[in-house]
Amino acid sequence: GRLAAEEWLKFAVKKIAGRKDVAAPSFRDLKSRGMITLFDTTEEKRVLGWSPCADAAxxxxxxxxIHAPPKL
Structure with missing residues (x-):
């Protein structure tokens, strides 16, 4: 997909630029980058009474x- 194409493009640019120490992206590496691990945190949220803040402001x-220096 797109990730693989980006990695191959970066590899090609580095090779064209003359870098000799660049290894081609391996299938295993590309495949592992797309792995997403899902964690069920329902119990922790319930116990702690936590919910994500949906309001951006x-x-x-x-x-x-809150961490910004005070305005003068």
Missing amino acids: KFRARAIE
């Missing part, structure tokens, strides 16, 4: 802006 305020 609230998320920024709580996770990012």
